[in-house]
Amino acid sequence: LFDHLVPAYSYLNDPFDQPLSSSDSEDETVEAIDEQEIYDLIATISDPEHPLSLGSLAVVNLPDIHIQPPTSSRSNISTVLVEITPTITHCSLATVIGLGVRVRLEQALPPRFRVDVRIKKGTHSTDEAVNKQLGDKERVAAALENGTLMGVLRRMLATCK
């Protein structure tokens, strides 16, 4: 449905993942995904209203990225938590930025990762409300079927390579 709206990303190498077609993998060694790689995936996202990246605006920061390994030996599910710092405390675009980060990671990471994106505590006037929206899978799914919003997200993610 919205495949054509979203640029395609290849998954990172992941030891838990089935080997993908090796044509596009320049790196033969398979290693676990770390915080730096998560940062590299999202730092190049463009801010929706400035011609700058989220990394250069310090909206996303390496120390605010946390990877939690599976909670039990029987589980393969890891969690990525990204706390974003909006540029101003009442930034109305915080939700869109958060959505861009979530969409970018869900598309780039293997499906064994659960992606949680939150506003860093105390940096936004309505962080609770924004966090709840960003955590709501059904709302995120519906948002991705909204053409206008997808247009904004597509522009934000166009600078990711």
Place this chain on the structure above:
Amino acid sequence: MPSHLTLLSPLRPPCSTRTWLSAPHPTLPLLATASSDRTVRVYSLTSFTLLSTISGGHKRSIRTCAWKPGTKGESVLATGSFDASAGIWRKWERGSSGLVRDPDDIDGGGDYDGGEDEEDEYNFSVLLDGHDSEIKSVAWSSGGQYLATCSRDKTVWIWEELEDDNFETIAVLNEHEGDVKFVCWHPSEDLLASSSYDDTVRLYKEDLDDWTAVACLSGHEGTVWCVDFEGDKPRVGLKDGKELSEEQKKFIEERERSGPRLASSSDDMTIRIWRRRTREGQNGTSSHDRIPSILKSNSIEEDWYEEAQLPKTHDRAIYAVSWSKKSGLIVSTGSDGKILVYQERWKSPKETTESHSPGAESMDVDKLSISTATEWVIIAEVEGAHDVFEVNHVNWARRYDRGRRNDEEEVIITTGDDGEVKVWTLDHD
């Protein structure tokens, strides 16, 4: 654990995109699955294969679907979509008798394949328009008279089918302060439950031709994703086995006066069991903790309280909970990909005795001992039910395939982000 879940079969072929919810047909061995590819797939529960694909009606993801109960000679399916509309679909069921097959005649129905010719397709019959944004859930009342729909627009609508294809909106309920995620009808009364992004569950009833809110259940600390009522003739589990003590008999009588309970599952990773306080209770010792209402008539208002919480085992949001109308078992699933089955049992006499003497702080010693007479335990668990993917829905369905061990046997159906629908059996060790 005393039981375990075994994968009986996946449904084939799977969907290539996220599937949201599966609904078993009330009388036929059919399962309808709502999918983000804007289709509903109808699978056979005898052969586990795809029979029909319903498409072309909705412009966005189909989030939910529900079969109308009590239809004669045809199947009627309601769909709810992110395009803000609900659809009604019909298909004539031409069994050899010309009628919908008797649900008890399932041996004869073992080869049911949905018919061979083109006319056996599901035909789009009505579009129900009115919601402002995505529809999240649809549900028929037990008699099939009413259809409830709910939406991100914070409202619950009740539609009544006056005659074929003529649906009238008889209520628009604005109680919630956030998306309404799920609607579910009481198994015998015209009592509707809705759960929401605002962390509450609300109940509605008809009062002098007007539908009105009769209770608000608060306690959850996150979105309430799903609610399900207990069956009408449940609690067999507690009646099984050994001779009951007088106290236990009294407990069951009291609970039967309350009627079916309600289970709710939430983003807060808990499942809570809610129970209606009986009228005698309302007028008696417990009235002090009710919030007085001068605006609403007391005759219609109901008082529900949290009776129990199920063992906390999910690590992430619990998207679905389903209460077996036959066995009284509860099953849940969610973002962590686990399936958990819970059973209610009597506490052992020792535990009950201990909880009888908790000191004198409580004024409701009787109520306390009653509320702690049973406990919920996990009897089966599966991790990674859909590999690493989230599981969006789980429910119980009658078992129809040839391996069926008895008339009452049920299977568990899970529906996931991987597009898979899986059928599981519960085996007691």
